[in-house]
Amino acid sequence: MIQLRGITKIYATGKVxxxxxxxxxxxxxxxxxxxxxGPSGSGKSTVMxxxxxxxxxxxxxxxxxxxxVTGLSDDGLxxxxxxxxxxxxQSFHLLPTATALKNVLLxxxxxxxxxxxxxxxxxxxxxxxxxxxxxxxxxxxxSGGECQRVAVARALVTDPEVxxxxxxxxxxxxxxTYEVMAILQRLNRDExxxxxxxTHDNHVGEMCRRVVRLVYxxxxxxxxxxxxxxxxxxxxxxxxxxxxRR
Amino acid sequence: xxxxxxxxxxxxxxxxxxxxSRRMRSGLAALGLMVGVAAVVLMVAIxxxxxxxxxxQVTALGSDLVTVWAAKSxxxxxxxxxxxxxxxxxxADAQALGRMQGVRHAVPGINRGQRVSAQGVTTDTTLxxxxxEIFAVEGHLPAEGQFYGEREERQAQRVVVVGPSxxxxxxxxxxxxxxxxxxxxxxxxxxxxxAPKGLDPNGNDLDDRLYLPLRTGLSRLLGGRRHVDYITxxxxxxxxxxxxxxxxxxxxxxxxxxxxxxQRDDFNIHTQLETIQTQEESSRLFSSLITGVAGISLLVxxxxxxxxxxxxxxxxxxEIGVRRxxxxxxxxxxxxxxxxxxxxGLGGGLAGAALGLGLAxxxxxxxxxxxxxxxxxxxxxxxxxxxxxxVFGLWPARRAASLTPVEAVRDA
Numbered sequence: 001m002i003q004l005r006g007i008t009k010i011y012a013t014g015k016v017x018x019x020x021x022x023x024x025x026x027x028x029x030x031x032x033x034x035x036x037x038g039p040s041g042s043g044k045s046t047v048m049x050x051x052x053x054x055x056x057x058x059x060x061x062x063x064x065x066x067x068x069v070t071g072l073s074d075d076g077l078x079x080x081x082x083x084x085x086x087x088x089x090q091s092f093h094l095l096p097t098a099t100a101l102k103n104v105l106l107x108x109x110x111x112x113x114x115x116x117x118x119x120x121x122x123x124x125x126x127x128x129x130x131x132x133x134x135x136x137x138x139x140x141x142x143s144g145g146e147c148q149r150v151a152v153a154r155a156l157v158t159d160p161e162v163x164x165x166x167x168x169x170x171x172x173x174x175x176x177t178y179e180v181m182a183i184l185q186r187l188n189r190d191e192x193x194x195x196x197x198x199t200h201d202n203h204v205g206e207m208c209r210r211v212v213r214l215v216y217x218x219x220x221x222x223x224x225x226x227x228x229x230x231x232x233x234x235x236x237x238x239x240x241x242x243x244x245r246r
Numbered sequence: 247x248x249x250x251x252x253x254x255x256x257x258x259x260x261x262x263x264x265x266x267s268r269r270m271r272s273g274l275a276a277l278g279l280m281v282g283v284a285a286v287v288l289m290v291a292i293x294x295x296x297x298x299x300x301x302x303q304v305t306a307l308g309s310d311l312v313t314v315w316a317a318k319s320x321x322x323x324x325x326x327x328x329x330x331x332x333x334x335x336x337x338a339d340a341q342a343l344g345r346m347q348g349v350r351h352a353v354p355g356i357n358r359g360q361r362v363s364a365q366g367v368t369t370d371t372t373l374x375x376x377x378x379e380i381f382a383v384e385g386h387l388p389a390e391g392q393f394y395g396e397r398e399e400r401q402a403q404r405v406v407v408v409g410p411s412x413x414x415x416x417x418x419x420x421x422x423x424x425x426x427x428x429x430x431x432x433x434x435x436x437x438x439x440x441a442p443k444g445l446d447p448n449g450n451d452l453d454d455r456l457y458l459p460l461r462t463g464l465s466r467l468l469g470g471r472r473h474v475d476y477i478t479x480x481x482x483x484x485x486x487x488x489x490x491x492x493x494x495x496x497x498x499x500x501x502x503x504x505x506x507x508x509q510r511d512d513f514n515i516h517t518q519l520e521t522i523q524t525q526e527e528s529s530r531l532f533s534s535l536i537t538g539v540a541g542i543s544l545l546v547x548x549x550x551x552x553x554x555x556x557x558x559x560x561x562x563x564x565e566i567g568v569r570r571x572x573x574x575x576x577x578x579x580x581x582x583x584x585x586x587x588x589x590x591g592l593g594g595g596l597a598g599a600a601l602g603l604g605l606a607x608x609x610x611x612x613x614x615x616x617x618x619x620x621x622x623x624x625x626x627x628x629x630x631x632x633x634x635x636x637v638f639g640l641w642p643a644r645r646a647a648s649l650t651p652v653e654a655v656r657d658a
Contacts, residue, residue, distance in 0.1 A: 049652045052571070054570075054571055054650075054651040054652040054655065055650070055651075055652040074575065074576055075575045075576075078570065078573050078574060078575045078578075079573065079575075081570075081571060081572065081573050081651075082572060082573020083573070087568075087571045087572065089568070089655060091564070093564050093565070093567065093568040093655065095565060095568075097263070097267030097268070098263065098267075102263075106568070106569070106572055107572040107573055108256075109256045109257070109260055109569075109574075110253075110256075110569070110572060110573035110574045110575070110578055111573065112253075113252065114252055114256060154572070166655075
């Protein structure tokens with residue numbers, strides 16, 4: 001589905017140029033569940049931003065479903081992001097003044113047509129992340145884990161082929177981490193969504209079927225785990241929460 | 247709905263939510279525009295009201311009048327005159343002017359500050375010494391009694407006509423008609439009271455006056471004076487005012503033997519037209535002053551909107567990043583922020599127009615100014631505030647649209 005060839009990215013700030021990616025070849029197949037890992041400065045976020053069409057490579061080729069996208073206009077990239085991709089960020093990036101449902105419906109503001117059943121789809125997406133009882137809460141009234149699940153629902157609502165998640169569990173405690181990972185694993189397993197996430201947490205990496213490691217802008221290893229950890233099982237093994245015990 | 251319209255509608259709803267969810271900030275941003283627009287509307291109303299007031303006063307005085315003022319003092323040492331008295335105009339000049347073609351009345355007169363008393367009260371007023379035609383020329387009507395006429399004039403009778411302000415000071419609400427007023431130890435019978443006229447454009451109270459016949463004044467109060475201060479000429483409409491003015495000048499120069507072109511007039515001619523022109527001059531000045539002040543205040547308001555929006559764009563950088571990530575194009579962001587500016591402009595402008603019209607209504611109610619509510623000025627001010635909002639919102643909006651999705655998201 002995604003085919004990167006010889007991708008380089010060089011940041012130029014004034015006269016200083018900082019190379020971030022030095023020729024990356026990487027394929028993502030439909031249905032992959034991949035973690036991109038590496039020390040900070042390895043270029044793992046950059047490679048995901050390029051795959052998610054949030055950033056352009058300095059050089060190289062990117063085929064999305066066989067279509068070269070490096071030459072597309074900004075508007076063309078925006079349309080692809082809108083219709084074929086979903087995004088989850090480390091710090092959620094929800095609109096603080098909008099309800100959970102409004103936040104989830106955000107991608108439809110920019111879709112070519114506003115679907116007649118948009119609200120229904122928003123409810124379904126929030127139900128899929130277990131937040132059907134939080135439709136009209138604002139981010140300030142939700143826990144961090146709940147906020148990130150709203151963000152996952154927002155990534156889901158357009159029914160994209162691939163979900164990109166940049167450190168999705170970076171700001172979460174262990175329980176919320178398992179909850180978010182359980183949702184991503186279920187989307188991958190039951191709905192065949194391709195999931196690409198960036199993390200520096202090895203434990204999160206163990207929940208992914210494939211782990212790509214970057215060092216200094218190059219791919220160091222690309223391994224497949226036959227038996228990734230099941231987030232639901234991990235969640236079940238946690239001691240019960242205070243409020244659950246009562 | 248067509249695709250573009252649908253998208254624009256969604257962006258408008260989004261912009262509205264953006265403005266409405268930041269009430270404090272949006273209110274402050276729009277406040278400057280509101281005050282500016284309200285000030286413009288109110289000033290336009292008051293300017294109009296002042297102009298109307300002056301026009302009313304000029305009309306009350308008679309807009310078809312030409313007044314000739316004596317401009318030559320008596321030679322020093324002459325008896326029977328004081329140095330203040332002007333000697334270049336005589337009742338005979340008035341008679342000659344009265345016979346001129348195109349003239350209905352030519353009324354000679356003298357105005358004097360004079361101490362008068364009645365019923366034990368003493369006060370100062372303006373004494374108008376003039377023949378009975380003065381009432382027709384100045385457009386007076388009696389509120390009570392009958393004005394003195396030709397007979398009283400010819401016989402130099404001791405009769406006076408009192409203005410309502412003067413009567414108020416001397417006798418309160420009681421009538422003075424049939425009573426006497428004492429001037430220089432002589433008693434004068436009050437035969438009539440004037441209907442009120444209010445103030446003239448210079449702020450003089452036209453009702454604080456006491457009229458008495460010319461011959462009475464000249465012989466009994468002014469020590470046999472033979473000259474008058476002014477002659478008020480009323481045209482019959484066959485000449486334009488400035489033309490009439492030239493005819494009067496020519497006749498008077500001839501009568502005063504000012505035959506050489508380099509001899510200066512010994513009189514000044516003044517028309518109400520000049521008063522109107524002076525007034526229009528000053529109201530034009532007032533208008534350009536308003537426009538200048540309004541321009542500056544709206545400029546300041548625009549800068550306020552720009553500052554608030556620039557801060558907003560900086561704070562909302564992650565929001566912009568997410569919008570770009572989920573599919574917003576650059577122009578969607580641009581339009582979104584321009585629409586927010588437009589909403590601020592519309593809100594501030596509408597509130598300001600309403601406030602200005604409301605204040606104009608209050609001022610009209612509690613002052614003696616009269617004017618139509620300046621709806622068109624309110625409309626123009628509203629349009630200007632919309633324009634200002636969009637112009638000053640453009641830079642922040644462009645800055646928001648210029649962010650790449652990745653730099654916007656990473657900024658968090």
